[in-house]
Amino acid sequence: MNIEPVYSSLDYPKKMALVLFTPGCDIRCKFCHNPQLIKYDTLNKMEVELIKDEVDENIDFIDAIVLSGGEPLLHLDVIKQFIAQAKDADLLIKLDTNGLHPDKLIDVIDDIDYVAMDIKAPLDKYYKITDIYPNDVKERIEKSIDIILSHDVFLECRTTYVPGLLTPEDVETIVSQIRCNQYTLQQFRNRATYDVSLLSVDEPNPEELHDILMSIDTNHIPSLHLKSGQFGNQKIK
Numbered sequence: 376m377n378i379e380p381v382y383s384s385l386d387y388p389k390k391m392a393l394v395l396f397t398p399g400c401d402i403r404c405k406f407c408h409n410p411q412l413i414k415y416d417t418l419n420k421m422e423v424e425l426i427k428d429e430v431d432e433n434i435d436f437i438d439a440i441v442l443s444g445g446e447p448l449l450h451l452d453v454i455k456q457f458i459a460q461a462k463d464a465d466l467l468i469k470l471d472t473n474g475l476h477p478d479k480l481i482d483v484i485d486d487i488d489y490v491a492m493d494i495k496a497p498l499d500k501y502y503k504i505t506d507i508y509p510n511d512v513k514e515r516i517e518k519s520i521d522i523i524l525s526h527d528v529f530l531e532c533r534t535t536y537v538p539g540l541l542t543p544e545d546v547e548t549i550v551s552q553i554r555c556n557q558y559t560l561q562q563f564r565n566r567a568t569y570d571v572s573l574l575s576v577d578e579p580n581p582e583e584l585h586d587i588l589m590s591i592d593t594n595h596i597p598s599l600h601l602k603s604g605q606f607g608n609q610k611i612k
């Protein structure tokens with residue numbers, strides 16, 4: 376399994392970041408673009424040390440670390456080590472999470488600067504995206520949102536739009552169910568997917584996604600973004 380950190384200027388807005396991947400996930404999104412990673416659930420001591428060495432060696436060239444996966448909160452003890460290392464070096468810390476672990480999130484939120492939380496589907500319709508999910512998705516997501524916003528941490532919620540799995544009405548419902556600083560609709564990419572039948576599904580046209588966002592009437596989310604392979608990350612309104 377390859378869990379090598381990746382340098383990115385796209386994963387933390389306007390910052391150069393080192394993205395650290397942790398293996399394993401407790402759900403199985405059909406569109407998951409990291410299917411190899413989610414099948415494993417352990418990180419051995421040597422892998423952890425290698426990642427820490429990579430951060431140490433490049434500390435002068437990065438502004439932030441991004442804890443990604445998989446689901447990083449499944450490895451609370453390990454990510455606490457990465458967080459401590461980043462804090463010592465005055466780096467910013469972003470967490471990518473599926474939002475289903477508020478009990479663990481509360482343990483690290485004081486040290487996090489930015490959370491990107493996936494909202495897979497309307498909170499009562501996760502069955503559209505994954506066959507495995509907890510039966511209290513709505514409560515968990517709402518609790519995570521409460522924790523993040525009550526700690527004044529920037530919250531981006533994001534949804535991957537897969538034609539045939541979600542509809543424009545689903546996106547409207549999602550937006551009405553959440554609170555965040557920014558909502559991002561992401562274009563589904565068909566290059567690697569957990570459910571291989573999605574490899575033959577066409578990627579949605581950015582114009583179609585733009586129209587979906589433009590049709591949403593919301594006053595409670597300050598900004599709506601679209602992320603696509605063609606145009607990158609665009610602020611729509």
Ligand code: SF4
Pocket residue numbers: 400401402403404406407408409413444445446473493
């Ligand atoms: S997309 Fe994210 S939440 Fe979904 S299975 Fe993959 S790692 Fe887990």
